[in-house]
Amino acid sequence: MTHPKWTRDEMASHVAQDIADGAVVNLGIGLPTLVANHLPSGREIMMHSENGVVGMGPAPAAGEEDYDLINAGKQPVTLLRGGCFFHHADSFAMMRGGHLDVCVLGAFQVSVGGDLANWHTGAPDAIPAVGGAMDLAIGAKKTYVMMEHLTRTGESKIVAICTYPLTCIGCVSRIYTDLATIDITAQGLRVIDKVEGLAWTELQRLTGVPLLAP
């Protein structure tokens, strides 16, 4: 059955609205990169990328690409005034030392306890690759996940216990999906927003695990 959904840009906009002026932010590969397009004007935000840059700007104009200036997804970027470069150990010290305010990550699954699975499907023929996912997830003051609410086959990606290999334990503070925005609290999953036209009972049915009303 079909139900109303937020678009990917609407999801990105929800995340962007929650990023405060002055924040140091790392956007993960994939869906989270859209957040950069929706940051409210008037907020000055320092974008960090784990390959050694803070103060990252938007993609360069066609023909202006310089592949010595790339983001973690290996895409060419630009440097804003005030931006700077540093080596990999310093870059990860910024994460692991708790100097990042927010990181936004994609996910395969998030558990009710805030466990994250986003690096490996665990499929026997898959070549594992972790990159900076585990460091990012544990390091930022707030770890936000941005993902579709359901898998392609309709299963909830918000689960009681992750069945995919874990990236970190208890690190996720908020989940932004195409159906709802949900805080992970000590009391459980608290829905703070949901897409217009989706009944509460339907959201609860699709999610499977218990949800708390706003």
Place this chain on the structure above:
Amino acid sequence: MIDKIVATTAQALADVPDGATVMIGGFGTAGLPNELTDALLAQGARELTIVNNNAGNGDTGLAALLAAGRVRKIICSFPRQADSHHFDRLYRAGKIELELVPQGNLAERIRAAGAGIGAFFTPTGYGTELAQGKETRDIAGRMYVLEHPIHADYALIKAERGDRWGNLTYRMTARNFGPVMAMAARTTVASVHEIVELGALDPEVVVTPGLFVQRVVHVERAVTQAGGFKTAA
């Protein structure tokens, strides 16, 4: 007189023995010392252990070293990429050993080797399969995993400018692993696009102090190409 300038990449790598552990800088294509990797391929050393963030892009550089069967083991964080076909084939055939390390642990383990740290506790990876079998500890209420340094016989890194003392500067995100790998290897070979007179590098902007570098070799600048894009799991 101290003079770390070496005339050719072949001379810079002539003494790499079989079985050596070799760090190779670079993230994506930025900072990949392709001329040095090519020289290592030509030199013929076998049974190498390679430390790099990735596991080769396309058919050149590290990928060519893999394709030639010179690498016994790779220590990296992100082997699977859109253009990592040589690694993928060797891995699936069981012909290469992989030690998969979260990227921050990789950088810090390399740094620790250079800094004389015996081992360190890190929160990264706690409770995951990448921490299986490793010692853990509760420190002030948070759980940590014990990680050990990664030492190397050689580090091959790409810098921008260098002088005969081995002082280096880098170019933008091509810096990445260069400074920490330079610290961690017994012999660090840096390729630079420009060799300058001693004193020409502003001492306030030297990134890698020369004492971490043993050999400096000039290579012509080549435009860094796109590459190393990730693929979904």
